[in-house]
Amino acid sequence: MSLFYSTLKYLAVTLWSMFVIAPFLWALTTSFKDFQSVTSGATYIPWVDFEPTLDGWRSLFKSPAQGGIAIVEPFFNSVIVTAAGSGISIILGTLAAYSLSRFTFRVGPIRNGDITFFFISQRIMPPVVLSIPFFIMLGKLGLLDTLFGLVLVYVVLLMPIAVWIMVDFFNKVPIEIDETALIDGCNPYQAFFKVVLPNSVPGIIVAGMFCMIFGWTDFFFAFILTFTEVQLLPVAIVALNSSITPWWSLSAAALVSVAPLVVVAFVVERYLSKGNLSGALK
Amino acid sequence: MSLIASNLSIKHEKNFHLNDVSFSMSKGEIYTIIGRTLAGKTTLLKTIAGLISPDSGGLTFDGHDFGGIPVWKREIAMVYQQFINYPHLTVYQNVAFPLKQRGIQKTEIHRRVIAALSQVGLEGFGDRKIQALSGGQQQRVALARSLVKEAKIVLLDEPLVNLDYKLREQLREEFRGIFDTKASEDSILIYSSTDPVEAMQLGGQILVMDEGRIIQQASAKEIYENPISTKVSQITNDPAMNLFEGRIEDGCIVLSPEIKFDLPSHFNGLPQGDFTFGLRAAAISLDDNGFPFSVELSEISGSETFLHVRHEGLKIVGLLNLVQNFSVGGKVSVRFDTKHLYAFAPDGRLKSSPYGGLQ
Numbered sequence: 001m002s003l004f005y006s007t008l009k010y011l012a013v014t015l016w017s018m019f020v021i022a023p024f025l026w027a028l029t030t031s032f033k034d035f036q037s038v039t040s041g042a043t044y045i046p047w048v049d050f051e052p053t054l055d056g057w058r059s060l061f062k063s064p065a066q067g068g069i070a071i072v073e074p075f076f077n078s079v080i081v082t083a084a085g086s087g088i089s090i091i092l093g094t095l096a097a098y099s100l101s102r103f104t105f106r107v108g109p110i111r112n113g114d115i116t117f118f119f120i121s122q123r124i125m126p127p128v129v130l131s132i133p134f135f136i137m138l139g140k141l142g143l144l145d146t147l148f149g150l151v152l153v154y155v156v157l158l159m160p161i162a163v164w165i166m167v168d169f170f171n172k173v174p175i176e177i178d179e180t181a182l183i184d185g186c187n188p189y190q191a192f193f194k195v196v197l198p199n200s201v202p203g204i205i206v207a208g209m210f211c212m213i214f215g216w217t218d219f220f221f222a223f224i225l226t227f228t229e230v231q232l233l234p235v236a237i238v239a240l241n242s243s244i245t246p247w248w249s250l251s252a253a254a255l256v257s258v259a260p261l262v263v264v265a266f267v268v269e270r271y272l273s274k275g276n277l278s279g280a281l282k
Numbered sequence: 283m284s285l286i287a288s289n290l291s292i293k294h295e296k297n298f299h300l301n302d303v304s305f306s307m308s309k310g311e312i313y314t315i316i317g318r319t320l321a322g323k324t325t326l327l328k329t330i331a332g333l334i335s336p337d338s339g340g341l342t343f344d345g346h347d348f349g350g351i352p353v354w355k356r357e358i359a360m361v362y363q364q365f366i367n368y369p370h371l372t373v374y375q376n377v378a379f380p381l382k383q384r385g386i387q388k389t390e391i392h393r394r395v396i397a398a399l400s401q402v403g404l405e406g407f408g409d410r411k412i413q414a415l416s417g418g419q420q421q422r423v424a425l426a427r428s429l430v431k432e433a434k435i436v437l438l439d440e441p442l443v444n445l446d447y448k449l450r451e452q453l454r455e456e457f458r459g460i461f462d463t464k465a466s467e468d469s470i471l472i473y474s475s476t477d478p479v480e481a482m483q484l485g486g487q488i489l490v491m492d493e494g495r496i497i498q499q500a501s502a503k504e505i506y507e508n509p510i511s512t513k514v515s516q517i518t519n520d521p522a523m524n525l526f527e528g529r530i531e532d533g534c535i536v537l538s539p540e541i542k543f544d545l546p547s548h549f550n551g552l553p554q555g556d557f558t559f560g561l562r563a564a565a566i567s568l569d570d571n572g573f574p575f576s577v578e579l580s581e582i583s584g585s586e587t588f589l590h591v592r593h594e595g596l597k598i599v600g601l602l603n604l605v606q607n608f609s610v611g612g613k614v615s616v617r618f619d620t621k622h623l624y625a626f627a628p629d630g631r632l633k634s635s636p637y638g639g640l641q
Contacts, residue, residue: 182353185383
């Protein structure tokens with residue numbers, strides 16, 4: 001019986017892995033193909049099914065005038081906007097979450113839980129509802145089509161995620177830890193920075209990862225709020241989708257866009273698999 | 283050096299967490315606050331620590347107002363019932379933390395940390411991570427951190443409650459030893475507990491709390507011998523003192539038409555009338571010439587047996603020596619050792635005790 005279930009389990013894992021890996025394999029092999037190989041049907045084994053070429057990868061570094069797609073600048077634009085947006089969101093979000101977790105706020109019928117929900121409700125609204133006010137506000141500030149403007153918008157979009165995750169994390173950290181730090185001679189700021197923050201690293205990493213994922217994969221606002229000066233990676237990749245799609249370049253660009261998230265996922269995997277984040281403190 | 287509380291009150295919505303609490307505590311003494319869950323023990327400790335501000339009343343320490351001093355500037359140490367340490371630091375760093383905060387020199391920190399670790403039996407554990415320690419060891423680290431500060435007031439909030447029985451016994455003895463030395467120096471030690479046995483073993487002064495009030499403050503011996511009310515008698519005895527309604531009539535105590543016995547000599551001055559009588563479980567025994575009761579439950583505890591018996595509406599618990607087996611519903615003859623009987627007025631106030639005579 002156990003052998004049967006064990007076999008069934010491994011079969012399920014194998015099928016699921018294939019389901020997940022297949023698109024990557026398709027993109028990887030396609031990135032090494034040329035026009036002829038792409039149009040001649042589904043092939044996967046280099047040198048046997050098709051002759052590999054680096055044309056798709058080389059095109060990432062060439063300018064459009066040279067027949068390339070110049071992905072380097074959009075890539076670094078995305079890195080800057082995502083890193084700055086996530087970093088600022090985590091800093092502000094962690095501070096907001098700590099105060100929502102530790103102090104009682106009351107304004108009429110509004111309590112801490114309502115404030116937390118207000119933050120996350122920003123993510124419940126369809127993006128298109130936010131796009132018009134963002135467009136008008138950035139326009140008035142002269143920040144349309146700028147990296148700084150995008151960073152501001154991403155902070156607004158990502159901070160609710162950071163607050164939501166960190167409030168939950170801090171709620172699971174016993175308040176007696178903060179109190180002990182105060183009793184041991186820390187003022188409230190020292191208690192936060194010397195004791196609470198170092199013990200919140202797992203939560204911060206998870207919140208940071210979610211911010212990075214949402215920031216890195218955003219297409220909608222990157223498309224609406226930029227024109228010619230600034231282009232982010234998702235927009236640059238989608239721009240390749242023309243009447244004659246260069247599948248090899250598109251695949252190489254797609255792999256480049258996914259690569260940072262894969263690296264991040266591997267780095268923080270151990271924190272994600274912990275399940276109960278507060279376990280770090282008990 | 284003394285800690286004086288005057289009329290401390292903390293009210294949340296309609297409930298008092300502390301209700302007009304006043305006391306005076308002197309250095310070199312151990313004070314045990316005993317009370318049931320939600321009696322206000324932790325609130326009182328946190329108020330002394332400065333973690334909670336009272337709605338009214340005040341605290342003075344050494345003649346100075348304590349209220350205006352922030353927590354981090356009060357010379358206080360506290361150990362919680364949960365094993366609260368800093369998980370990101372090693373054992374050594376945990377114990378050294380409060381000293382570093384005070385800016386004490388490294389060599390002095392080292393000397394005091396090593397001494398504190400040795401005092402709690404954790405020599406050689408300095409490099410370990412907190413998570414690598416057992417619950418008892420974690421609590422010892424917390425204790426070492428409270429000792430190392432040489433604080434003027436040491437607060438221990440049910441520090442043994444989350445430990446297993448054996449470890450609790452062991453640490454309780456060690457606590458006594460550690461704090462006997464400590465308290466005799468220049469600290470006020472305040473220990474809170476729900477466990478009467480723990481409170482009695484620690485000795486010193488006991489403050490009995492109920493619903494945010496201190497209902498009796500006296501030495502452990504005095505609390506044991508003369509609990510001033512039925513509430514105190516319930517809180518400070520384990521199992522709780524047996525209480526039963528009855529009358530004094532014609533030189534007899536009448537609990538029911540069948541259960542009557544002679545008035546013990548220490549009740550001689552009491553008038554006839556209704557009383558609540560109290561008798562500890564240890565003063566109940568089995569005797570062929572006793573009163574008929576039926577067994578409701580028998581529980582073996584270590585080398586003793588708790589026997590729950592009933593006679594019509596009268597329910598009592600007896601503590602019998604040795605392990606004895608009884609069948610539920612079986613008949614037993616119960617004897618009351620009236621020499622140890624207490625009499626309380628119908629409103630709960632102590633009227634006569636075997637130790638103090640008339641109140």
